[in-house]
Amino acid sequence: MDNHYKPSSIRWTHEQIKWILRWSEIIQSGRWPSDYKESGYVGGNKSHNQRAPYETPIQIWAELTKRIERTNQDGYFLQAVYSNDNRIAEMERIAKAFHMDINEVSDRVERALRYCTGWCRRWMKCSSCRVKDCPSRGKKKAYEYGSWRY
Ligand SMILES: [Zn+2]
Numbered sequence: 001m002d003n004h005y006k007p008s009s010i011r012w013t014h015e016q017i018k019w020i021l022r023w024s025e026i027i028q029s030g031r032w033p034s035d036y037k038e039s040g041y042v043g044g045n046k047s048h049n050q051r052a053p054y055e056t057p058i059q060i061w062a063e064l065t066k067r068i069e070r071t072n073q074d075g076y077f078l079q080a081v082y083s084n085d086n087r088i089a090e091m092e093r094i095a096k097a098f099h100m101d102i103n104e105v106s107d108r109v110e111r112a113l114r115y116c117t118g119w120c121r122r123w124m125k126c127s128s129c130r131v132k133d134c135p136s137r138g139k140k141k142a143y144e145y146g147s148w149r150y
Contacts (some may be wrong), residue, residue, distance in 0.1 A: 068112070070115065070144070
């Protein structure tokens with residue numbers, strides 16, 4: 001069973017980010033992996049989101065790309081691993097290519113993934129991120145990837 005998300009339901013959870021990466025080829029090209037036709041979701045049923053922060057595949061992809069870029073090389077690993085159908089094989093390939101233990105690869109991928117989660121961008125203070133309806137309401141501090149602990 002595969003979860004399915006609409007662009008407007010993306011809230012940057014762990015699971016959603018993995019899902020976006022898995023379908024990255026489609027999303028990057030401005031389409032959405034789904035049964036939702038393009039006209040079906042934009043301006044569709046809005047009962048659960050009055051104002052979705054992201055409405056198109058391009059917006060979602062641009063936001064995720066910005067977040068991933070902040071995680072340096074780990075973000076490259078993250079993208080490679082989760083866009084691959086065989087994640088273990090991809091982690092093994094990276095481990096070999098970069099002379100790392102596979103556990104280190106998987107830790108770095110996980111860390112980058114977590115950095116990318118959350119309503120707002122982690123490297124910005126909430127008070128300046130201007131994300132609509134932020135549940136942290138301006139209280140979140142800013143962390144660059146290098147100094148961030150989870
Ligand atoms: Zn915020």
